Amino acid sequence: MQPAAHVEVEVAPKRLSRRQAKRQGRDSFETTALAAAHGDQTALEALPALVADAERHYKAKEWEQRRWDTLAIAIRDVVDDDVLTEAEERELFRLADALDLDLQTLAVRDMAVFEELVIAGLNDGRLPTVDAPVMLKSGETARATFGVALMKEVTVREMRGGSHGVSIRVAKGVSYRVGAARAKSVVVGTQMQVQDVGVLTVTNQRAIFTGDKRTLEFRYDKLVGMEQFSDGLRLNVSNRQLASLFRFSASSSPAIAAAFISRQE
Incomplete structure (x- = not known):
């Protein structure tokens, strides 16, 4: 009696559900984005195709949020050591370009992540220079300006x-x-209550409030207290009896202002 012939039957691969395909595409997309954020050139080159594939699984608004969330994850992964080097910053800008996002608008999208990014750059010793709405002293450099309200x-x-x-x-x-x-x-x-509205300029020597009604100066060598709040900053100097409380506008960050002042160059 002849043994039965062995017949191999090809089984069609199981078709992924829409949810499974979305998860698989998302995981691959995020993993590659993280690698690209850390300077992996191969990952950066592969990202456009993965972006196009992942986009198919999302609605327009959902996809935009997905890209910003991915960028935020990448940023926090890069600055996990609280320092952002120039090379790391370049890679993040390249990643943002690959995701078709403008990193300059991060403050509007996610202020908390923007604060972490800026402060990590300061921790690397890279300090910006900006135009100031006040007359600067010899050797003084303006580092940042913030829209604030002087409270009482x-x-x-x-x-x-x-x-x-x-x-x-x-x-x-x-x-x-x-x-x-x-x-x-x-x-x-x-x-x-709001006492005055104006600009808080932070320099390498002092902080200056210029408002519609008054001007206040806070020299760092006379600074005896600084208290940061989620939306404000209180400064106390030895040559003024009362502390001054500033409420920051939605597009300004008391955390970044405090980081500049704390450096006291």
């Missing part, structure tokens, strides 16, 4: 305890009021 704390009061009393008629056309009491003004709290 004001006391909130309200009237309490007043009474109209009771009117008693004692004769025709004559009445007498008893029990009336004046209301008293009492403090019920405080609130912050």
Whole structure:
């Protein structure tokens, strides 16, 4: 009896679902983008094809966000050591170009990542020079400008305890009021109000606020306190009794301002 002939049957590869294809394309896209961010030339050259393939799985707005998220992941991976070298910065710009993104608009898209990127560059010792809206002293260099509002704390009061009393008629056309009491003004709290609006210029020697109503100078050799908030910065100098609180505009960063001031060149 002859043994049965062995027949090989080709099995068609299982077709990936849309979700699986999207995940596979996304993983390959992100992995290659990270490699490109670290200077892998092969990855950078392969990225355009992967970008085109990944784009097919997303809607327009979703795809734009996906690219920005990928760039943010790459940036944080590169500056994980809190330092951004010139070479690393060049690679990030090349990655942004490959993703068809403008790295200059990162502050608008993701301020937190932008802050990390700028501060990492400062940690590498690379300090920018900008035009200043103030007269600079000899040897002074403007590093950055920020749109801010000078705030002041004001006391909130309200009237309490007043009474109209009771009117008693004692004769025709004559009445007498008893029990009336004046209301008293009492403090019920405080609130912050805008005192002035202007620009905070940070130089290598001082910070200068130039507003519509006043100008304030904060020399670093007289700086005795600095407190950073999520949207503001408080500066205290020894030659001024009260600290000055600045609220930063949405496009300005108190973290970056504090980083410049902390260097105190």
